[in-house]
Amino acid sequence: MARAATTSDAFNAVAEPRRRQILELLAEGERPVAALVERLGVAQPLVSKHLRVLREVGLVNVREEGRRRLYRMDGRPLQDIYVWVSRYQAVWDERFDLVDTVLGELKAREGE
Amino acid sequence: MARAATTSDAFNAVAEPRRRQILELLAEGERPVAALVERLGVAQPLVSKHLRVLREVGLVNVREEGRRRLYRMDGRPLQDIYVWVSRYQAVWDERFDLVDTVLGELKAREGE
């Protein structure tokens, strides 16, 4: 077997830096392909290909408006990644403990 | 160009399901290669190769003990992923707002 398809899940789709850039741009709002091409400075067919991958994993939606296709981000598939990574958050994040502390204090105060 | 190397960053290293499994096992504690081979049920050379990738992105450390190599997880490189994904957390996580609420209430209570 070769490497898992980029379209197999959000993990693989987002591993590509350019696709992350595209999502960052689309997070600003709905955009036609030409706008992405301009901001990214890459060939249009390449952008279309990346958008196809993002579409297949559900990270973007398309809406047709005349001869333009308006793309919009849908972050929900990122939850899988968030959930998986969060399990190891304690390793690096000091605030991880802080949140526990804060929530604990809040609970204690409720008992006052 | 082809796809970015699996060793280029944590994003790419973790895109492979088997490598995520390995990290999950190593999260339980330090383990020799043989233990991973047994739990994963895959060929030893393949496990060694995956470990190499994880080592190159800093997700695991090795310690030599006789003829065994004890691998240990280091979650820190996952922070990059966490940080990136967290930006879009609001999209799917209701508790995102909840945390804001809780912290806000705590702050309000402090003013009592």
Place this chain on the structure above:
DNA sequence: GCATAACATGTCCATATGGGTATGTAATTC
């Protein structure tokens, strides 16, 4: 010292990638 255990590394293969270039298709403009 020799067999063996615990790994790492090398080679081979099928596969799909990202990029580049060319072409197809549908909507708009004149």
Place this chain on the structure above:
DNA sequence: GAATTACATACCCATATGGACATGTTATGC
């Protein structure tokens, strides 16, 4: 309706992958 615009798709290439198999290397046991 012909030209053009806004895309998607097709085809090409070099590259690196995950897996299977074979072999190298070092430490241990006898």
